[in-house]
Structure formats: structure tokens, C-alpha cells
Amino acid sequence: MFQTALLSNMGFDPRTEAASFEIASDQTVLIEDLLANKYDAVFVRTGVVESFVETGYLDPDAIAIFNEQQDDVFPYVRSTILYPEWFLVSQATTDPQLITAVQSAAFALPPDAAAAVDAQILGFGPPLDVTGVIEAMRAAAVPPYD
Numbered sequence: 001m002f003q004t005a006l007l008s009n010m011g012f013d014p015r016t017e018a019a020s021f022e023i024a025s026d027q028t029v030l031i032e033d034l035l036a037n038k039y040d041a042v043f044v045r046t047g048v049v050e051s052f053v054e055t056g057y058l059d060p061d062a063i064a065i066f067n068e069q070q071d072d073v074f075p076y077v078r079s080t081i082l083y084p085e086w087f088l089v090s091q092a093t094t095d096p097q098l099i100t101a102v103q104s105a106a107f108a109l110p111p112d113a114a115a116a117v118d119a120q121i122l123g124f125g126p127p128l129d130v131t132g133v134i135e136a137m138r139a140a141a142v143p144p145y146d
Contacts, residue, residue, distance in 0.1 A: 002080045003043040005136035006067065035062060046076045083136070084128045086121065 007014050014021045024030055030042040031052060049065070052058035067079040074082055088106055090099050106124040109116050116123055138145040 001140040001142055002083055002136050005139035006080045008139040010067075031058060041066060043079070046074075046078050050076055081132050083132055084130060086124075087127075088124060 004014060027044045027048045030039075030044055031048070033039050034042045035058075049058065049060075049063070053060045065077055065079065068077055069079065069081075070077050088103070090102070107126075109123045111117075111122040134145075
């Protein structure tokens with residue numbers, strides 16, 4: 001969805017203008033297929049390229065990063081703006097004291113805690129502005145913006 005929004009905002013609708021447009025979940029296969037010229041371009045999760053380069057699996061000179069963005073806030077190169085990834089939500093009827101207690105525990109979770117390591121997260125932070133998510137959903141025409 002976010003990749004579709006990026007391309008759409010740049011004036012290219014991959015749903016109608018690309019020869020093929022596929023969604024895949026195996027990041028390794030995507031990189032292999034890109035290097036084998038099966039695709040002209042692929043989108044992979046943030047950190048995948050750096051991980052593959054670090055392990056020697058990928059020569060960084062073999063690829064080009066589309067719409068490359070880097071800053072001091074986020075340690076990985078990316079093509080899109082930063083989007084909130086995981087939301088911690090509750091039911092509207094949940095006791096507010098319980099919500100506060102769970103939120104406090106989540107914010108206090110250190111990156112080296114077993115739960116954080118198992119979840120492959122660095123922790124939780126205060127809610128971010130979700131305007132970018134809504135705009136991406138509109139650009140990608142996904143429910144409820146379809």
C-alpha cells in the first residue's frame with residue numbers, strides 16, 4: 001500500500017501502468033529475482049538491503065535505491081516516508097486505568113527485553129500522526145477509501 005502510494009504520488013500508477021504488479025512476502029526471493037532480471041524493481045522492508053549487504057549476500061553496487069531517503073532519526077535507508085508500523089489498541093470499553101497501565105508497560109519495554117527481541121522491535125513510543133497512513137490508503141484505494 002505504501003509503495004503504491006509513493007508511486008502514485010510521483011505520477012505513476014503501478015496498478016494500471018506496470019507490465020506486472022505482484023505482492024510477495026519473501027524478501028530474499030524478491031532480491032534474487034531482481035538480480036536475475038525477473039523484475040525491473042522491487043520494494044523490500046526497511047533494513048533488508050542493509051542486512052543483505054552486511055552479510056555479504058548483496059553487493060550494494062548491484063542495485064539502486066529508488067527515491068532514497070536518509071536522516072538522523074531513522075537508521076535505515078528508505079524510499080517512503082516513515083509510517084507507524086505497530087499500533088497498540090484497546091476496545092472502547094476497556095477500563096482507562098488498565099489502558100494506562102498497559103501503555104506505561106509498553107513504553108517502559110527496553111529494546112533488549114526478551115519480548116522486544118522476540119518481536120524484533122526496539123520498543124513502543126507515543127502515537128504518531130497517522131495522516132500519512134490515511135493518505136497512502138486513499139492513494140492505494142484500499143478500504144475504506146476504495
